[in-house]
Amino acid sequence: MSPATAPRGRPRSAERRVAVLRAASSLFQEVGAAQTSIDAIAARARVAKQTVYRWWPSKAAVLAECAVEGYLTLPSFHAPATGDPRADLTAWLEESYDALETPRFLELFRALNEASGSDPVIAAQLDRVFARQLRQAIRGMLDAAFDAGALRPGIDLDVVTQLLIAHVSAAVTQRADRGDIPALVAVLLHGIGAGPRSRGAPMDTEEPR
Amino acid sequence: MSPATAPRGRPRSAERRVAVLRAASSLFQEVGAAQTSIDAIAARARVAKQTVYRWWPSKAAVLAECAVEGYLTLPSFHAPATGDPRADLTAWLEESYDALETPRFLELFRALNEASGSDPVIAAQLDRVFARQLRQAIRGMLDAAFDAGALRPGIDLDVVTQLLIAHVSAAVTQRADRGDIPALVAVLLHGIGAGPRSRGAPMDTEEPR
Amino acid sequence: MSPATAPRGRPRSAERRVAVLRAASSLFQEVGAAQTSIDAIAARARVAKQTVYRWWPSKAAVLAECAVEGYLTLPSFHAPATGDPRADLTAWLEESYDALETPRFLELFRALNEASGSDPVIAAQLDRVFARQLRQAIRGMLDAAFDAGALRPGIDLDVVTQLLIAHVSAAVTQRADRGDIPALVAVLLHGIGAGPRSRGAPMDTEEPR
Amino acid sequence: MSPATAPRGRPRSAERRVAVLRAASSLFQEVGAAQTSIDAIAARARVAKQTVYRWWPSKAAVLAECAVEGYLTLPSFHAPATGDPRADLTAWLEESYDALETPRFLELFRALNEASGSDPVIAAQLDRVFARQLRQAIRGMLDAAFDAGALRPGIDLDVVTQLLIAHVSAAVTQRADRGDIPALVAVLLHGIGAGPRSRGAPMDTEEPR
DNA sequence: CGCTAAACGAGACGGTACGTCGAGTCTTGCG
DNA sequence: CGCAAGACTCGACGTACCGTCTCGTTTAGCG
Known part of the structure; x- marks a missing residue:
């Protein structure tokens, strides 16, 4: 199978992707979500703004991916299970x-x-x-x-x-x-x-x- | 008693206050909180923007006052109390x-x-x-x-x-x-x-x- | 020759430039320099305010360019030279x-x-x-x-x-x-x-x- | 003749007048004419803004009076007159x-x-x-x-x-x-x-x- | 190898709102 | 009526992001 239309053109750069995620993560840690603008993310990632917009629809989407990908240290909610x-x-x-x-x-x-x-x-x-x-x-x-x-x-x-x-x-x-x-x-x-x-x-x- | 420093200067206009609250309320109902800008509130209230900023630190503060003062029809959470x-x-x-x-x-x-x-x-x-x-x-x-x-x-x-x-x-x-x-x-x-x-x-x- | 660093990014729009100059000129003729605000220039030129600020540091700079570029009809100081x-x-x-x-x-x-x-x-x-x-x-x-x-x-x-x-x-x-x-x-x-x-x-x- | 309308009401306070002139002078010396706002003058003179407006039509008028009254140290243009x-x-x-x-x-x-x-x-x-x-x-x-x-x-x-x-x-x-x-x-x-x-x-x- | 197509950098652009400033005016109450 | 205090209108300021656009420049796979 795999009629998956052969990917044409230059493939997405994995490097930029992590650069953006890293930039977003560090910005978020430093100044918080409100102050983390897409402009700032792009600037810190040394990436064109358009490159961010090409792959993420919004700032929240970037942060969500950061969270999922483990770029943000999140608390883990382990629960003891002793039976009591x-x-x-x-x-x-x-x-x-x-x-x-x-x-x-x-x-x-x-x-x-x-x-x-x-x-x-x-x-x-x-x-x-x-x-x-x-x-x-x-x-x-x-x-x-x-x-x-x-x-x-x-x-x-x-x-x-x-x-x-x-x-x-x-x-x-x-x-x-x-x-x-x-x-x-x-x-x-x-x-x-x-x-x-x-x-x-x-x-x-x-x-x- | 009540040395409560006599209020000096021109007193705050109650009229403008309600105008602002009314404007904010109607705007909120029409376009939602995100689209309710301070500019728009001031414009609709026919009040200078500065007058809004003088009394409320933020858009949320205006809306909060709207809520408290009853300018927004909020759901009421009455509970039956039959004993069951x-x-x-x-x-x-x-x-x-x-x-x-x-x-x-x-x-x-x-x-x-x-x-x-x-x-x-x-x-x-x-x-x-x-x-x-x-x-x-x-x-x-x-x-x-x-x-x-x-x-x-x-x-x-x-x-x-x-x-x-x-x-x-x-x-x-x-x-x-x-x-x-x-x-x-x-x-x-x-x-x-x-x-x-x-x-x-x-x-x-x-x-x- | 011409090591002149290749121009990067979207080139400046000549169209907007003349629109701004034209707007500034006409506003100046109509209401004078004092009343010619950058807001008004941008509005009349149908251009974002930022576009004006991007290229001109001040209202005076716009007007000066208008003058140099001939958008303003200035008096010319021809002098007779008869020898007397x-x-x-x-x-x-x-x-x-x-x-x-x-x-x-x-x-x-x-x-x-x-x-x-x-x-x-x-x-x-x-x-x-x-x-x-x-x-x-x-x-x-x-x-x-x-x-x-x-x-x-x-x-x-x-x-x-x-x-x-x-x-x-x-x-x-x-x-x-x-x-x-x-x-x-x-x-x-x-x-x-x-x-x-x-x-x-x-x-x-x-x-x- | 000389119905010289008896001055009614509280007379103008000479004290406030010099306070304003002094304030304007010092502000002017410190920050220049452009930054010398009427608000600032009134504030420094500890005088209501209206008191300034009551007696002077503009900032320039205040400064002019400062100059005339000697509150500003102006250069003097003495000229020698030796006959040569x-x-x-x-x-x-x-x-x-x-x-x-x-x-x-x-x-x-x-x-x-x-x-x-x-x-x-x-x-x-x-x-x-x-x-x-x-x-x-x-x-x-x-x-x-x-x-x-x-x-x-x-x-x-x-x-x-x-x-x-x-x-x-x-x-x-x-x-x-x-x-x-x-x-x-x-x-x-x-x-x-x-x-x-x-x-x-x-x-x-x-x-x- | 050259062609094609998409990813990219750079940055201009329209737009909206921001929060602030200074100007002048108006409204109180006090002396 | 002078005056202090300060609320108010008006208009402009310059900035910040937003999301889109327009260039030129890679960078891959395909023919």
Whole structure:
């Protein structure tokens, strides 16, 4: 097969591509996303502006590619998966909040998030470098807990994942403090409803340890 | 008392102030936040550009004041408070998602959210028009449920509120779909943990009705 | 030969250049130099403001180029050269005064003159369109007179030229009236000194040194 | 008669007046005429802008009053009057050129000169601090020479004065160098014409070469 | 090897908005 | 009514990016 129209003309220079990504990355680290103009990227990369526009539709697209290609040091959201959901959740939340306190990351996230609206490619890239990673981490954590019998059967893991990501994201986009993590974990574990099973059961936040 | 330095000089014109707010509001409704330039606001308000700059540091500040002063029709996040948390939560989530689908509101929220980072005044205004309202609605809902004995005693309502707001906000800032609301409500009500009391308890999402 | 670094990039558009010059000229004729803003020039030339700033450092520079390139109808200071200095000088002075009474020209002269202080290029252009022309005219007049034997030998024509130009310029920059031209011509021709030659005596002041 | 309208209301404060003049003078000395804005004058004088506008129609008017009132140290154009016109003229020209080299004075002169066009009051003030002084100096010089019998009778002193002022002014408004002063003096003394009495009389500047 | 076609450097260009400045005027309240 | 304070209009300033364009110049593969 490969009717793939034979590539005619001068092929794209890989050199310029990395030059642009490098320039964008360093500029972003130095002055932030807002101040990183395409003019500046091109200048620093010693590349014609048109060369940037030829391959990337926008500044956000360049930054997204930087993120995907590993030109930007992003926090990684590893989650412990010991099987003890309370401990795991608590540890993971603490860690995530710490990671998110990097101001540059926050900026990047916002920029890509905004651009995601109009550019599905960026949306996919953003998902790849951020949400997917989170989902997998959380998933692993919950799976381990489930295997350990610590989770109620039948719960929708997607919903839980979504909830956790939202909670952490909110701390990013808004500048909320991290709140009371143990209480949050308690709510997640036991719910808020006065279920039939909670009869007489004490709150576990302050459970005797 | 009140040595509050007598106001000297020509007092600020209330007329121009509302003219600016009105102009900004209508422009925002018509063309969106991105296209609403300070030049355009001043022009439409028939006011000198300098008059805008004198009183507002940025476009976002003008829009924030528009929001606070009621010049923009914002969705209101009323919550039913029947005492039945499942029904209330479900209804409220549906309603909130609907409200958030107004594209202009989404844009406004993003714009103000972004500006909140560098301007604490805007942050406060944003909280006032958006989060505070949400908090009160949710609070009312949960209080009613608590009074009806439908909530487990001892839970931290703040945490729950925060969680719900985050979940809804995430749908705003990211463009996530609303997900599986009943499943979400179920998780919230019963938690994810296999508590001693949940033994054998069936998932209630599809409980026999 | 011509190692003249090959011109890189998109070449300057001659079209825009003349559009700007034309716009500046017509604006100047219509509203005067003071009211001729760069904004207005760019607007009338249907050119981006930056295009003006790219090539001309100031409004005066544009006008100077207009003058040099012949976009402005300037008075020409032709001088008769009959060989009769009294008649020639008188005629030329009268004519020059008439020419200078054009208010626009006066304005232009002042503007360029002022800008000459900080911009040597403008100074050169001003000289080219104004002073040089005057010098040549006067020179021709005096040369003819000299050839006709009507001038005392040995006089410094440069000085005389400078003196005449100054006298006329003064009428321009200040708004002096033209004074008593015949008296001026008389002074120029015969000097003010009680020369020895009026009595056949030797030179006047302290001649023998 | 003399209904000399009784002055009603608060009388003009002499204090503010000198404050304004002082402020204008110092600003002018420090940053020049172009940078001396009315705003700056008022601010430095600790006076309301309106107070400036109430009494002076323009910045130039303030500066003109500064000059007249002696707030600005201006060069004085004293002329020697020994009765020897060659020596006197030469000395005076040299001195005048030196004096005019003060850049601030040049600036002031240009500013007032320009404003003279539209404001007769300023024109009169300019004349008073500059031209009149010059005229008197030259006049004195020439009168002494006349009394000493060194001037040809019947010459129009006004014309000569005008010519000299023009020559010096030209060096101010344009940035011409001072030229060949001895040659200029020679031309002034003996004229350029080959008059009957100059027959055979050698020029004295460059004598026979 | 020469031809073709696209990638590239350089930089001009139209456009939009920016935020600032200076000019003059207007509106308060105080003395 | 003078005056301080300062809000206001108006118009221009010069700059910053945006994204497009127009040159000339590589740099590959293909015939």
